[in-house]
Amino acid sequence: MAAALRCALCSCLLLRVSGIVPKPQNARIISVNLRSVLQWDAPRFHKGNISYTVQSKSNIFPGEKYKSVSTNLRLTECDISFLSPYGHYVLQVRAESENNHSKWVTVRFNPMDDTVIGPPDVKVESESGSLHVDFIGPFAEHEQDRWSLRQLYGSWKNRILYWKKGSHTEVNHIETEHNSYIISQLEPWTTYCIQVQAVIPEWNKTGELSGELCEQTTHNGVTPVWIIVTVLIGSMLVVAITVLVGFFSFFYLYRLTRYVFCPSYIFPQHLKEFLSKPPSGSQYFSSLPQEEHLFYDKLTVISEESKNLSNGSGDETSKTSEHLQDSELEDSDS
Known part of the structure; x- marks a missing residue:
């Protein structure tokens, strides 16, 4: 009876020392690509506001003391990504209310071993009966820093x-x-699905699978005849159009240059016809209008000598008159 009473008294004393604040529940660390967060469940406590304190220490040096990570936390989580990925740590968290606090809850953490390797970013393209797969990452990110996990782990596949x-x-x-x-030697015109994950042999770790990507292959590397014909016809059309455009451009420039530097002159047609005929008086008069006619009268010229010879023989007088008539006829004809 006395022993039971002493145990009850000890329990009451212990509750008074701990402030009867219950400790956090289900403490765990969520870490993906070295982005690490310590999480826990809030205890059932209805006597006031509650906050939390988180501490950590390196497990490599046994005599090292705990260092405060965060105090007066209102949330049930604490970001611990700042810890070196190559360390071994012990973290502890407790609940606090006014001047009372709960017991510590301890969690061990080894970032390189415990973190989950996320999936890489994958891109798939189909070309010539093969699938070209490109992948990048994953990456570790903290605040403004970003680095490839492959650089941290060394061996990587x-x-x-x-x-x-x-x-x-x-x-x-x-x-x-x-x-x-x-990925070659695939069946043509067949849809394949692909997933990629990281494998780290030295750490015995396997990353998460990427999302499923499906892509259809085209042909088996042999170009179909219709594609060849289409390409040839297209090439011929391009060449023909280029030649025609070049020809007309050259012809236009030629004519423009000739018009500027060697302008053409058209000789009047009536001058051509006039110069093409040989010069002739008869032709000139024949070209005159038909309405124009020459009129003349008979002219007899009697000189002083003819008067003196009027008494001469009649034959000479007749010869003289005939001679004058003949000369007048020749003038008229001309």
Whole structure:
């Protein structure tokens, strides 16, 4: 009876020392790509406001003391991404209300071992009967810093899983140390689905799978005839159009240059006709209008000598008159 009373008194004393504040529940660390957060569940406490304090210490040095990480927390989580990824840590959290507090809840944490490797970013393209797969990341991010997890872990491989869509029983595996890979020898015009994950042999870790990407292959590398014909016809049309445009451009420039530097002059047609005929008096008079006619009268010239010779023989007088008539006829004809 006395022993039971002493135990009850001890329990009451312990509750008074701890402030009868219950401790946090289900403390755990969520870490993805070294982005780490300590989380816990709030205890049932209805006697006032409650806050939390988080402390940490390195587990490498046994004599090291706890250092305060955060105090007077109102949320049930604490970001611990600032811790070195190569360390081994012990973290503890307790609940507090006014001047009372709960017991510590302890969690051990090894970032490189405990963090989850997320999926990489994957891009798939179909070309010539093959699938070109490119992947990048994942990356560790903290505040403004961003670095590749591959640089931290050293040995790193990317595992590619692919299969025909609708047939998950035949899944093929390929591992590569590069950030891209060409999956060849695939059936043409067939849809394949792909997922990629990181594999770290030295740490015995496997990353999460990327989202499922499905892409259809085109042909098996042999270009169809219709594509060749289309390309040839298109090329010929382009060449023909280029030649025609060049020809007309040259012809236009030629004519423009000739018009500017060597202008053409059209000789009047009536001058051409006039100059094409040989010069002639008869032709000139024949070209005169038909209405114009020459009229003349008979003219007899009697000189002083004819008067003196009037008494001469009649034959000479007649000869003289005939001679004058003949000369007048020649003048008229001319």
